[in-house]
Amino acid sequence: MTRHLKSALFSALLVWAVAYPVLGLKLSIVGIGLEVHNSSPLTLAIIAICSVLMFVRVLFSDQLSAAWKASPNMPKVPAKASNFLTLPSTQRWIILGLVVVALVWPFYGSRGAVDIATLILIYVMLGLGLNIVVGLAGLLDLGYVGFYAVGAYTYAMLSHYFGFSFWVCLPIAGLMAATFGFLLGFPVLRLRGDYLAIVTLGFGEIIRLFLRNLTDITGGPNGISNIPKPTLFGLSFDRTAAEGMQTFHEYFGLEYNSINKVIFLYLIALVLVLIVLFVINRLLRMPIGRAWEALREDEIACRALGLNPTIIKLSAFTLGATFAGFAGSFFAARQGLVTPESFTFIESAIILAIVVLGGMGSQLGVILAAIVMILLPEMMREFSEYRMLLFGAMMVLMMIWRPQGLLPMQRPHLELRK
Amino acid sequence: MPDIYHFFQMLVNGLNVGSTYALIAIGYTMVYGIIGMINFAHGEVYMIGSYIAFIAIAGLTMMGLDSVPLLMTAAFIASIVVTSAYGYSIERVAYRPLRGSNRLIPLISAIGMSLFLQNLVLMSQDSKDKSIPNLIPGGFSFGPGGAQEVIVSYMQIVVFVVTVLAMWGLTLFISRSRMGRACRACAEDMKMANLLGINTNNVIALTFVIGAALAAVAAVLISMQYGVINPNAGFMVGLKAFTAAVLGGIGSIPGAMLGGLVLGVAEAFGGDIFGDQYKDVVAFGLLVLVLLFRPSGILGRPEVEKV
Numbered sequence: 072m073t074r075h076l077k078s079a080l081f082s083a084l085l086v087w088a089v090a091y092p093v094l095g096l097k098l099s100i101v102g103i104g105l106e107v108h109n110s111s112p113l114t115l116a117i118i119a120i121c122s123v124l125m126f127v128r129v130l131f132s133d134q135l136s137a138a139w140k141a142s143p144n145m146p147k148v149p150a151k152a153s154n155f156l157t158l159p160s161t162q163r164w165i166i167l168g169l170v171v172v173a174l175v176w177p178f179y180g181s182r183g184a185v186d187i188a189t190l191i192l193i194y195v196m197l198g199l200g201l202n203i204v205v206g207l208a209g210l211l212d213l214g215y216v217g218f219y220a221v222g223a224y225t226y227a228m229l230s231h232y233f234g235f236s237f238w239v240c241l242p243i244a245g246l247m248a249a250t251f252g253f254l255l256g257f258p259v260l261r262l263r264g265d266y267l268a269i270v271t272l273g274f275g276e277i278i279r280l281f282l283r284n285l286t287d288i289t290g291g292p293n294g295i296s297n298i299p300k301p302t303l304f305g306l307s308f309d310r311t312a313a314e315g316m317q318t319f320h321e322y323f324g325l326e327y328n329s330i331n332k333v334i335f336l337y338l339i340a341l342v343l344v345l346i347v348l349f350v351i352n353r354l355l356r357m358p359i360g361r362a363w364e365a366l367r368e369d370e371i372a373c374r375a376l377g378l379n380p381t382i383i384k385l386s387a388f389t390l391g392a393t394f395a396g397f398a399g400s401f402f403a404a405r406q407g408l409v410t411p412e413s414f415t416f417i418e419s420a421i422i423l424a425i426v427v428l429g430g431m432g433s434q435l436g437v438i439l440a441a442i443v444m445i446l447l448p449e450m451m452r453e454f455s456e457y458r459m460l461l462f463g464a465m466m467v468l469m470m471i472w473r474p475q476g477l478l479p480m481q482r483p484h485l486e487l488r489k
Numbered sequence: 490m491p492d493i494y495h496f497f498q499m500l501v502n503g504l505n506v507g508s509t510y511a512l513i514a515i516g517y518t519m520v521y522g523i524i525g526m527i528n529f530a531h532g533e534v535y536m537i538g539s540y541i542a543f544i545a546i547a548g549l550t551m552m553g554l555d556s557v558p559l560l561m562t563a564a565f566i567a568s569i570v571v572t573s574a575y576g577y578s579i580e581r582v583a584y585r586p587l588r589g590s591n592r593l594i595p596l597i598s599a600i601g602m603s604l605f606l607q608n609l610v611l612m613s614q615d616s617k618d619k620s621i622p623n624l625i626p627g628g629f630s631f632g633p634g635g636a637q638e639v640i641v642s643y644m645q646i647v648v649f650v651v652t653v654l655a656m657w658g659l660t661l662f663i664s665r666s667r668m669g670r671a672c673r674a675c676a677e678d679m680k681m682a683n684l685l686g687i688n689t690n691n692v693i694a695l696t697f698v699i700g701a702a703l704a705a706v707a708a709v710l711i712s713m714q715y716g717v718i719n720p721n722a723g724f725m726v727g728l729k730a731f732t733a734a735v736l737g738g739i740g741s742i743p744g745a746m747l748g749g750l751v752l753g754v755a756e757a758f759g760g761d762i763f764g765d766q767y768k769d770v771v772a773f774g775l776l777v778l779v780l781l782f783r784p785s786g787i788l789g790r791p792e793v794e795k796v
Contacts, residue, residue, distance in 0.1 A: 088574035092541050094613045105547040211593050258781050265527050273773035284766045460608035466601025470594050471586045
């Protein structure tokens with residue numbers, strides 16, 4: 072015990088050195104000068120308690136770890152249940168169930184709820200797209216939001232300058248984002264994993280900087296506003312139709328109700344998500360999908376087997392970008408306004424957090440993680456202040472304790488019978 | 490020749506910014522050289538360092554002490570002590586448990602750490618820009634005057650002198666001291682160093698601490714020169730410093746110094762040619778070009794992938 076005393080004291084001091092200057096002191100602007108004040112006694116008390124806890128933990132580290140081992144195992148999820156939950160077929164059924172629920176409930180939900188659900192669906196789409204790149208192909212893309220921005224601005228600019236409708240722009244936005252993905256990916260994908268992460272991060276920032284600074288074309292920091300909403304075969308969901316158009320409620324002889332528009336947007340998002348899900352599920356069973364996962368596991372073995380890593384990586388990268396483009400153009404349509412500030416690195420980090428939390432490579436995991444990550448801050452307003460703080464902490468903790476994510480998907484494999 | 494003055498002005502500004510990039514870049518490059526990971530949270534350590542410097546200066550000023558050398562010394566000491574604690578704790582909490590796992594895993598953890606620290610400061614110190622007046626105002630100029638002169642502020646000279654001193658100290662430490670030799674041994678071959686009785690955990694922790702301390706030096710210098718800080722500053726500066734590290738050849742300390750200076754100068758001239766708002770684009774463009782055409786950087790050795 073005494074031999075731990077020194078390191079225990081050191082750890083306790085370390086807690087003070089780390090926490091007190093940043094949390095315990097507050098800089099505030101008084102007049103034109105700066106003043107330092109102590110923050111609330113509560114904060115100081117918390118820091119003190121933490122340092123004492125740290126002291127005790129390090130002092131008795133031997134006993135604690137012994138006790139940890141000796142104590143009966145914590146109630147864990149039984150192995151059978153976790154095996155069952157991670158089976159691909161189970162997950163497919165759960166996804167199917169979720170889809171049915173998602174199709175039915177908006178007709179009974181409130182306007183605000185449907186609106187949030189639409190937002191969640193956008194993140195599901197982004198999460199699924201990034202999941203291809205990060206989860207399946209194992210390429211860490213930190214500039215994913217750049218492709219999202221490309222999709223959003225493609226629709227915004229085409230409709231602003233040429234008056235194209237959403238349905239024309241959607242595939243164009245996807246193509247545009249794919250082109251960007253291809254062009255950026257082509258030179259970059261030869262790099263090793265961690266370089267790739269930083270370069271994509273740089274690209275994401277470059278795209279945002281261009282959007283902000285090319286004021287003549289993109290509207291600069293103010294962005295582009297008044298982006299038209301999608302129509303249903305030419306029927307608009309507004310109260311009064313523009314010239315030469317008809318509105319939905321007039322055509323069907325219904326009372327005008329603003330929730331129709333919200334539900335319609337929600338359904339479009341749902342359909343887009345379903346398309347993305349379908350495409351990914353099909354591709355996963357094709358040679359290219361298998362190659363993605365193989366490449367993630369061992370690049371050298373893949374080369375030895377005659378796979379071309381560049382083409383495989385590029386396909387994953389481009390496909391991920393395409394989905395981000397779809398999500399982006401839908402985002403522009405829903406929001407009616409795009410500004411460069413919607414596409415900062417934080418957004419990329421949120422999408423990455425969704426993929427990491429859900430379990431890299433698992434579709435169901437990503438869907439559930441997107442629901443949790445977007446719903447929690449919406450439901451708890453006071454929580455939303457700490458949102459990014461918790462996301463950050465969660466990413467660290469997940470990597471330490473459960474790098475495969477909360478709900479991973481079992482990879483197809485055979486086991487020898489015992 | 491009016492242009493020559495402008496050229497020298499750009500050069501001075503570029504070297505000034507570049508020397509601080511170099512200080513931060515050393516943190517990236519040392520960590521990469523030893524454990525082969527990108528310490529994504531390094532930019533946030535820099536940002537925390539600048540907050541500590543401001544807190545120290547504001548605190549002492551409130552107590553009525555305002556002699557400039559005292560304030561500077563206090564800012565340096567406080568900032569170095571606290572960021573060293575941060576460097577050590579970050580390594581301990583977020584990276585040590587992950588050592589030896591797949592490359593992406595520590596990187597994601599590092600991104601998480603970076604988000605966490607940034608938002609921690611955002612929460613406790615709010616998001617407003619904080620500013621202090623310039624402690625060492627004034628400067629001198631060359632040239633006939635008007636538009637044709639090169640202005641060098643005293644602060645720029647302080648930045649340059651402190652940077653050179655810090656780098657000189659680091660070089661001596663790495664090349665002469667026992668711990669420095671242990672660092673080099675670990676960078677060469679971690680397993681073998683361990684077998685020969687070097688406590689590799691301590692060496693790794695030390696590299697994080699040195700990196701953080703140098704980032705703190707840079708933080709004090711930059712925040713005093715510009716006089717403004719905010720919690721989001723770490724992200725961009727960190728990214729630039731990483732670019733500098735890659736530019737010089739990641740893993741090589743002289744490379745990071747050179748890379749920082751080159752990046753600073755390139756940015757100054759790039760900003761001059763394309764407009765100030767495209768400065769960052771120039772930096773990232775340079776990063777991409779270097780990675781494409783010479784991934785090992787200016788002074789780095791090409792890396793052999795081990796199976």
